[in-house]
Amino acid sequence: MAPKSVQTDAETPSGDPKHAARATRSAGRQMRSRLLDGASRLFKERGLAGTSISDIAAAADAFPSQITYYFRTKEALFVEAACRDVLYVARAAEQTALQAHTPRDYTRALVETVTATDAVAFFTEALTLTRRRPDLAPLVERTIERLHGEGLRAYTGQIERHGWKSLRDPDASSRRFWALAIGVTVEGHAMGRSTEEMCAEMLRVLGDQATTSTSGDNTRLRLVGDRDAPDSDSPDRERSS
Template identity: 30%
Template sequence: MFPNQITYHFGSKDSLLVHAAFLAMLHDTRRIERIGRNAADAAAFRRNIARTVLALPSLPLVAGALAIGITRADLAPVIDQHLHLLFRQSERYLSELVEVRGWRVDRPVHQEVRTFWSTALGGALLAHAGAHGTATDLDLAGTLTVVDGRDAIGDESSSRAEESTVAD
């Protein structure tokens, strides 16, 4: 295969980059799903999923692809197609997990998924653009409303506040 055949198929080098970045992300979602299935409870699920997503090697690649898409209107359909696939697969995964575990989501699953990925990708885009901070500055777990019978999200944040007060 020659380089011109690749650009002919994908349309441009930037389009190839977008496809490759999202393919890497979809590959990484297998690891995310495995970690989520192994979570002992909903609180561990939220914490582990957020930590894993922020450490994905593909997250900055997709953020870079989104940045390219800002200046390349011709890539908007490609990016939209890949985001739609990411969202749809995430919705399927979360719906199945919630049903099997008997958990609940405090908003529609499609909104849960879009909020989560938008926050993760937005944080990565800011980092890609040179914003100061680390992954610990972003409360990605806080965007998830998945709960089980043992916890409620409000209870978790108040217990963290109590722990902080006790530590002081």
């Protein structure tokens, strides 16, 4: 019987430099994710000034030195956590809105999902912070462009899927949606408005977004903040990004 071959350390997966590099990158991504998770929760509860690096490290079961290794400063971690949160809520809103069959439904799904969380408020704090820390602005800029780009992709997909007709350029609709979301959030928190009030205000300001076809005729659907307003076209409410 031929002797069994013996693998050397260099031939085993654990001895493969590429495998080791992949494992290191994977461990790094997991640690970054844990730090962002812990930081996001604490920053929302206590704010930037009320949260220390040691608090974040303890929440993530990490060392303070790992925070400075991956993010350099607490402020950079704050901005990255806020950017990640708003992208997560944008993705969740798009997934929810996929179930919509009218422009009104689509818009309301987006607005209700976005205003139901504190992600946009968290992101607005990051926007304010970058005024004093311009070195952190590039991450915010990339995040805003992703919000616009992915919103445009989702909205365009819905238009094509259902045969809707957008009342304005789809790119302008996407950019307008997020500009209003940020503006309504800032104003709402300053005025002490509830989540429901901010949702209604955003729906009101968005106005008409698209038309849909009923029995071969293009019927304009109205987007209103008042849920009790009469709607002869559909029992559902119009949504559009």
